Amino acid sequence: MICTFIIFCFIGGGNTNASLHSVRTTIAILEQNFNVTWWAIVPIALLFICAWVRIPTVSTLFINVTVSSIMIFIKHPGFKLANINNIIINGFKSTTGHKAVDSLLSRGGIMNMMSTASLVIIALALGGLLMHLGIIKAVMTPLVSHLHSTGALITAVILSCIGVNVFIGEQYSSVILPAAAFNEPFKKAGLAPVALSRALEDGGTVINYLVPWGVAGAFVTNALNVPVLDYMPFVFFSLLSPIFSILSGVTGIGIKHAKPNQNK
Numbered sequence: 001m002i003c004t005f006i007i008f009c010f011i012g013g014g015n016t017n018a019s020l021h022s023v024r025t026t027i028a029i030l031e032q033n034f035n036v037t038w039w040a041i042v043p044i045a046l047l048f049i050c051a052w053v054r055i056p057t058v059s060t061l062f063i064n065v066t067v068s069s070i071m072i073f074i075k076h077p078g079f080k081l082a083n084i085n086n087i088i089i090n091g092f093k094s095t096t097g098h099k100a101v102d103s104l105l106s107r108g109g110i111m112n113m114m115s116t117a118s119l120v121i122i123a124l125a126l127g128g129l130l131m132h133l134g135i136i137k138a139v140m141t142p143l144v145s146h147l148h149s150t151g152a153l154i155t156a157v158i159l160s161c162i163g164v165n166v167f168i169g170e171q172y173s174s175v176i177l178p179a180a181a182f183n184e185p186f187k188k189a190g191l192a193p194v195a196l197s198r199a200l201e202d203g204g205t206v207i208n209y210l211v212p213w214g215v216a217g218a219f220v221t222n223a224l225n226v227p228v229l230d231y232m233p234f235v236f237f238s239l240l241s242p243i244f245s246i247l248s249g250v251t252g253i254g255i256k257h258a259k260p261n262q263n264k
Contacts, residue, residue: 003244004236026101033096039075043068107223115222120170120215127164127173131180140181153189154199154249157182158242161203169214174204192256202245206238 030036043064050060069084091112094105130136140160147153157178164174179200186196208216212228221228248254 001237003240007236022100025098026104029096029098029101033094035075039071042071115218120172124170124172126168127170127177131177136177136181144182144185147185148189150189150191150195150252150255151246151250153182153185153191154195154255155246157196157199158203158245161200162207162242165204165207165211165214169208169211171205171208171214171216174208175200178204187258190258192258194256199245199249202241206241209235210238 046064046067047060050063055063065088072079072084087109089109089111091107091109092105094102096102096105143156147156160178160181161174164177165171168174179196182196186193208214209220210228210232211217212221217228220226220231224231
C-alpha cells in the first residue's frame with residue numbers, strides 16, 4: 001500500500017491543474033433536484049458499523065434496506081411500498097435532465113446485477129465440480145510433493161491463485177481451491193494459517209480485478225465503463241501484491257510460523 005501510494009504521488013505530481021467545472025456542475029444539479037441532508041449518510045455509516053461488528057453480509061443488507069425504506073417513508077409519507085419494491089428490483093431512475101448526473105444515479109437494482117451474479121454462480125459450480133471430481137487434487141498433489149521451502153510454497157500458491165483466476169474467472173474459487181490444496185503442506189512446513197491466508201489474498205482476491213472475464217473485472221467494467229485492459233496498468237496494488245508476497249516467502253520477512261500445537 002505504501003509503494004502504491006508513492007507511485008501514485010509520483011505519476012500524479014505534474015503541474016497540470018485539474019478542472020473542477022464538472023464537479024461544481026454536478027453538485028449544483030444535485031442541490032437543485034434533491035434535498036441532501038446529514039441523514040443521507042446514515043445508510044452508509046450503518047454499513048461500516050455492521051462490518052465493524054461482523055454482522056453477516058445478508059443480514060447487513062437486510063438491515064440497511066429496512067432502515068433506508070423507513071427513512072424514505074419518514075421523508076415522504078405518501079410514498080408507496082410498491083415503489084420501494086420497484087427501486088430494489090429495478091433501481092432508482094434519475095430524471096434531472098443532465099445526462100451525466102442521471103447516468104451516475106440510475107445504476108439499476110437487483111436485475112442490473114444478475115449478469116454478474118450468474119457469472120459467480122456458474123464459476124462456483126465449476127469450482128465445486130473440479131473439487132468433487134478430484135481434478136484439483138490430482139493436479140496439485142504431484143506439484144506440492146516437490147515443494148519444501150517456504151518461498152516455493154508461497155510462490156506455488158500465488159501462481160495457483162492466478163491460474164484459477166484466469167481459467168475460471170471467479171474470485172472465491174481462486175481462494176477456495178488453492179486453500180484446499182495447500183492447507184496440509186503449509187501445516188507440515190510449520191507455517192501459521194495466516195501465512196496461507198496472506199498468499200491467497202495476494203494471488204487470488206486482488207488479481208481478479210485484472211481479468212477481463214473475471215467477476216470482479218466485469219463488475220468494475222460495468223460500473224465505470226472502463227475496460228480492464230485500460231485500467232490494468234494503474235492497479236499498482238494488485239500488480240505489486242503477488243511480487244511482495246513472493247519476496248516475503250523467499251526472504252522470510254513477515255512470515256508467521258505456527259505456534260506449538262496450532263496446526264494439530
